[in-house]
Amino acid sequence: xxxxxxxxxxxxTTLLAGAVLTAAVRYVLPGLxxxxxxxxxxxxxxxxxxxxxxxxxxxxxxxxxxxxVAPCDGKVVVIExxxxxxxxxxxxxxxxxxxxxxxxxANWAPCEGRVVYSRYHPGKYLVAWxxxxxxxxxxxxxxxxxAPGKQVMCRQIAGxxxxxxxxxxxxGLSMSRNDEFGFIKFGSRVDIFLPPGTEVVCEIGNITxxxxxxxxxxxx
Numbered sequence: 001x002x003x004x005x006x007x008x009x010x011x012x013t014t015l016l017a018g019a020v021l022t023a024a025v026r027y028v029l030p031g032l033x034x035x036x037x038x039x040x041x042x043x044x045x046x047x048x049x050x051x052x053x054x055x056x057x058x059x060x061x062x063x064x065x066x067x068x069v070a071p072c073d074g075k076v077v078v079i080e081x082x083x084x085x086x087x088x089x090x091x092x093x094x095x096x097x098x099x100x101x102x103x104x105x106a107n108w109a110p111c112e113g114r115v116v117y118s119r120y121h122p123g124k125y126l127v128a129w130x131x132x133x134x135x136x137x138x139x140x141x142x143x144x145x146x147a148p149g150k151q152v153m154c155r156q157i158a159g160x161x162x163x164x165x166x167x168x169x170x171x172g173l174s175m176s177r178n179d180e181f182g183f184i185k186f187g188s189r190v191d192i193f194l195p196p197g198t199e200v201v202c203e204i205g206n207i208t209x210x211x212x213x214x215x216x217x218x219x220x
Contacts, residue, residue: 002055002058003055004054006183006185007050007053010050010054011047014050017043018044021039021043022043025039055104056104059209059211061178061211061212063214067217067218068110068111068152068198069211069214069215070110070213070215071097071108071210072097072104072107072210073097073103073104073209073210074098074189074208075097075100076096076203076215077097077098078094078095079202080093081094084193086119086141087143088153088193091196092153092193095200095202095216096192097191097208099189099190101186105183105184105188106180106182107183107184108210109144109177111144111150111152112176113144113146113147113174114144114172114173114175115142115143115145115172115173115175116144117143117153117171118167118169118171119140119141120167121138121141123137138157138158139157139165140156142154150218152192152194153191154181154192154193155192156190157184157189159186165182165184165188166182167182169182178211192216195219197219199216199218201216201217202216
């Protein structure tokens with residue numbers, strides 16, 4: 001397991017800030033060694049929390065060509081038919097995966113194919129499980145096309161804690177299995193929109209592993 005590139009700067013900053021805080025407490029209050037220990041311990045705990053958040057496990061997508069994998073770690077919280085107004089402008093099957101702060105927060109392409117649409121939308125920071133977070137929160141929408149008629153949308157949604165969405169998927173870019181298309185810092189959610197008739201093989205409450213768990217199969 002490695003550390004995601006998005007975490008390098010914040011981890012270094014956290015480590016340096018913790019060291020400075022501990023040294024400052026020791027210098028200002030030399031007669032209270034327990035306080036120095038407390039400051040050092042608190043700094044270490046914060047660093048370790050960030051370290052686990054930015055971890056990037058080694059995973060290999062072994063799905064079949066007709067299978068779609070979960071783009072992220074988390075818990076399936078929504079499976080329903082909805083009207084998708086941004087790109088498809090028709091009915092789609094929505095599968096939503098909630099990512100807690102303890103999940104791996106890298107986002108993988110659900111299938112191989114070409115990016116045909118990529119848009120960033122500024123917005124609110126409602127809690128990620130709020131029904132309106134999909135359309136009102138800060139978000140990035142990406143559509144992958146594996147083949148004609150086989151398009152899947154992934155929408156990265158910022159939560160109440162998340163304040164930065166990173167998206168690497170640009171229009172025209174071809175993505176392969178195992179490719180990351182983005183990263184969301186801290187608690188968040190990813191919505192997946194599938195064509196009607198797609199066989200959904202996950203259920204509400206299922207725990208997913210990004211780039212590994214099969215969530216659906218293409219029709220035909």
